[in-house]
Amino acid sequence: MTQINLATTISALRAHFGDRISTSYALRKSHGSGEGFHSGDQLPDAVVFVRSTEDVAYTVRQCAATRTPIIPFGVGTSLEGQLAAVRGGVSLDLSQMDKVLSVSAEDLDCRVEAGVTREALNLMIRDQGLFFPLDPGANASLGGMASTRASGTNAVRYGTMRELTLGLTLVQADGSIIRTGGRARKSSAGYDLTKLFIGSEGTLGIITELQIRLFGIPEAVSAAVCQFQTLKGATTTAMEAMQMGVPLARIELLDELQMKACIAYSKLENLAEAPTLFLEFHGTPNAVAEQVETIRELAAANNGGTFRWASTQEDRSKLWAARHNAYWAARALAPGKHSFATDACVPISHLAEVIDACRAKAAESGLISPVTGHVGDGNFHLLILFDNYDSDEGKRAEQLVQDVAEIALQYGGTISGEHGIGLHKRKLMQAEHGDALLTMRAIKQALDPHDILNPGKMLPEIIERGYVFGH
Missing domain, CATH: 3.30.43.10 (Uridine Diphospho-n-acetylenolpyruvylglucosamine Reductase, domain 2)
Incomplete structure (x- = not known):
């Protein structure tokens, strides 16, 4: 140019x-x-x-x-x-493309423009007894959520944007418009282009409309906090709940350092600086009661404490606001420092040992690195705090990011469970995908031959087969 x-x-x-x-x-x-x-x-x-x-x-x-x-x-x-x-x-x-184009309560789906935010959609459809479940914390646009294959706290029960997106309208690199997918819940007709574009971060096409799935608002919703003597006790409880098929709506982990930050930032009362699970249960009153009893027994067997309940909508909102503010709470632990969030996701049977290994690396680095996680699906984050103007701290932070990625991959995991790759994680893609990057590059070149769609993101520069440089 x-x-x-x-x-x-x-x-x-x-x-x-x-x-x-x-x-x-x-x-x-x-x-x-x-x-x-x-x-x-x-x-x-x-x-x-x-x-x-x-x-x-x-x-x-x-x-x-x-x-x-x-x-x-x-x-x-x-x-x-x-x-x-x-x-x-x-x-x-695309923020002004904020129209909800159609809603079908009978089919539990809707069509929206890409700039519609998840909160705006839920506000519009709640009087029909419907809701869109994905909650990444931020009030993100649905087009952006599809572009990064986002998920969040409810994904353990309802899936990610990959599962909830039925079809797309896209503009391709030459300005042509295509529609992918449809409203049917399944199809075996042709390549699954919808899934190809979801998670492509705007590098293959620009999403302008989405056909997405909706759900009925649960008859009963209960939320609780349970604190543990050890982080392993909390992660083991989450793992056992998933292995037993308990249909939890949310199960979130905060380690003791993250709890310290949240207690101070969100003014949480009567909670200790200890490993903590935030839980939410959806269903009929009887189903919720059964789920609660099962989790209570699992937690007790893993040295969990008394459940603290958030029974009203106001109390639940306060509880989940504290969880969603964990990022800013952690930043407040070291005002003025920069932060980098790791985003590893591993098979849940290895979650406890992977988090332990990553926390050990964080301790070696000497950097403040609280842990949060959507532990029901094996996704966790270290928020690494460092002084960007201190070259030594910067190098230690970069090495810790690399260490977390390597540990996750050793256990069959991924370098990014929900945040995407963007600019920051490109150089880690080689370790996860190897020569499959060449196929990704071929797709990119076929759909965007002049590399004008969000260039420099996701895929590292491929110089020759087997060598990838993220510069």
């Missing part, structure tokens, strides 16, 4: 969009990073606010003509550098 080509693109977009395109520094800066670690200013050259699939297609066609990079932007909650404009270009803001 040359400056002449960029100027031509911006001029064409300005003529079409008017005041819905901006080159102001403040807007470009706010669109150049998400909520995760910021690795310097890598700003887009312009921000375009689109309102329809046709707007997206027009923008892509203009950018394709001059090979100008395009970076899709939802609401800016990504954690792995997915929004960094590593080669400049246009940030495509």
